[in-house]
Amino acid sequence: MSIESAETRLRLLETATQVFAEHGYATTTIRMICGRAKVNVAAVNYHFGSKEHLYREVLRYARQRAYEKYPLTYGLEEGATPEQRLRAFVHSFLLRNFGDVRNLGFGTLTMREMVEPTSALDMIVDEGIRSLFEHLVAIVRAILGEDADEELVQACSRSTIGQCTFYLFSRTVMNRMAPEQQFGAEDVERITDQIMLFTLHALRGLSGKKTD
Amino acid sequence: MSIESAETRLRLLETATQVFAEHGYATTTIRMICGRAKVNVAAVNYHFGSKEHLYREVLRYARQRAYEKYPLTYGLEEGATPEQRLRAFVHSFLLRNFGDVRNLGFGTLTMREMVEPTSALDMIVDEGIRSLFEHLVAIVRAILGEDADEELVQACSRSTIGQCTFYLFSRTVMNRMAPEQQFGAEDVERITDQIMLFTLHALRGLSGKKTD
DNA sequence: TTTGGATTGAAACAAGCGTTTGAAACATAA
């Protein structure tokens, strides 16, 4: 494979990430992607085999880049407290999913896949979401106490990540309801603070208790 | 319009609600709907004008039926406390959005519209979500205290509804990660309890404080 | 410079889409 061929492939990957994120899998056409990437329509099938294969490569590509830049322990030092690790989790989650124009695609692509699953959802779950959630559960368990009821730990983990995903899923609606208050990259710090404030009060109040 | 014509129209509406909820607007074809409803493909354009007009009618229809059955004050008596009103809000939200097979469509349709907006999103926001959120904000303000910082009230409202929407948006993923623990209509009571437990501890902890 | 596989490009392909057509079937009132 020549250098130029690799460049075409990469340009297709980058462009397709944007277009798939903007329009979703079904609505995106190969001609949209190729038009914006300034390559021939046959290039997708030559380099990736099909629209679906390109899409799967896009998902991998976006995820890898997002986690490289913002790992689960983003900005964390050795021997951090559970509270610090929770903050790093929330903060990196927000950054990874909509904190940067350059990896804008990842959060949107994942979100779309969750709402309108293609065959690629299993890949996303197995290669990302599962370990993400387990990471969170471990932190929540550490805060609640190691002997906390498992169902309570799970429920609190869902409540915590639910607050985070809200800013991803409800972005379009919130921006329409309160256009003066956008939720973008520059608001990540403030949102992190608010989620932490809410969550830590809840977890401390529940610490050492049983569910129901 | 004859009785049979009205029946055809209604059958199209019901069937279209299911199919749009299952596949989304773009992926759904008129032939899918008409095939399942056992009417001719021309019926959609005859009774509704176009696929898009049918879709908008479906959104109205699903919303009206869902709110009729589960209003914001579902099961609430006069003079209820803010905590009781919050519980009714969470409970009715869950029931309305995925608590019943008969109004399965509403939550899914709204969710899809939020992630992949069509021109109908403004309608959804103006005729439903805006007042829903304001209703919640009023409750949260009552719990935090009337002189609570407005930004804190807003943030806590987002954290609260974020927990609710999680069970809607992340359903596909949660069911894949833990197939033995499904989140369906029979789990609404338990989920309501868990959200309330988490949220009330957070709100009580924050009561009377300022955000920073 | 010549050769041969890799890559690109314009054009065409079959299939499926939303929509339209016009005749047939139906229902209702004179």
Add this chain to the structure above:
DNA sequence: TTATGTTTCAAACGCTTGTTTCAATCCAAA
């Protein structure tokens, strides 16, 4: 029964889709 407007139906319309074709072009090795 006849006349009139409504509703259904099979078929076709024009268009877009993902994909394929095959000649033109490129580029490194011989």
